Amino acid sequence: MDAASNAVFWQEKWERGETGFHEARANPLLTRYFGALDLPAGARIFVPLCGMSQDMVWLAGQGYQVIGCELSEIAVERFFSDLGVTPEVIQVGTLRRFSASDISIFAGNIFDLTQDVVGPVEGIYDRAALIALPEDLRRAYVAHLLALTGPVPELLVTLTYDQSCLKGPPFSVDENFVRTAYDKVYDVRCLQSREVEGGLKGRCPASENVWQFSPLAARS
Secondary structure, eight states, X not given: OOHHHHHHHHHHHHHHTOOTTOOSSOOHHHXXXXXXXXXXXXXXXXXXXXXXXXXXXXXXXXXXXXXXXXXXXXXXXXXXXXXXXXXXXXXXTTEEEEEETTEEEEESOGGXXXXXXXXXXXXXXXXXXXXXSOHHHHHHHHHHXXXXXXXXXXXXXXXXXXXXXXXXXXXXXXXXXXXXXXXTTEEEEEEEEEEOTTXXXXXXXXXXXXXXXXXXXXXX
């Protein structure tokens, strides 16, 4: 699947209301492990392919500035509507930035987002981006994310399962991909791997894995 086809796929899912992947609460792996990144209060956290995730609300509640990017404007509008706030909306090139309080979300294609637009980033939380992309786009995404933010501390959540059981998304992302994609710039550490209760979509066994990335330059 190329980038254009992938974008159409996700836009249509939001238009049809096929959002079974949305979690009504902050992800427990986020709440348990984000502190391992040891980021200061007020740090700017980038959340790629954020949808209308409650994870952003939790991060803002911890005192962080949250910057999301989401392809579907429907998702962004629903996110702020559910919060009961009216965001400020500004056109930024091909994207639109929705902002309210400590959360800003760029609506549009993440590959159109540039470093000067997103601004300085001190941490990344990726629960829904890497696993949403087929492998060819996954590699392009990793390169683009590094170009956007540089190597900053990151918490990544992935799924692993027998890909022949389900087509995806979400896609299975194994340890080999994570390490080969990131270990040139990060110290990569798996903090936990746990079985998905009831299997993925109730159809096949799967594990959910949480990774901590520490920039190599930060090590002494």
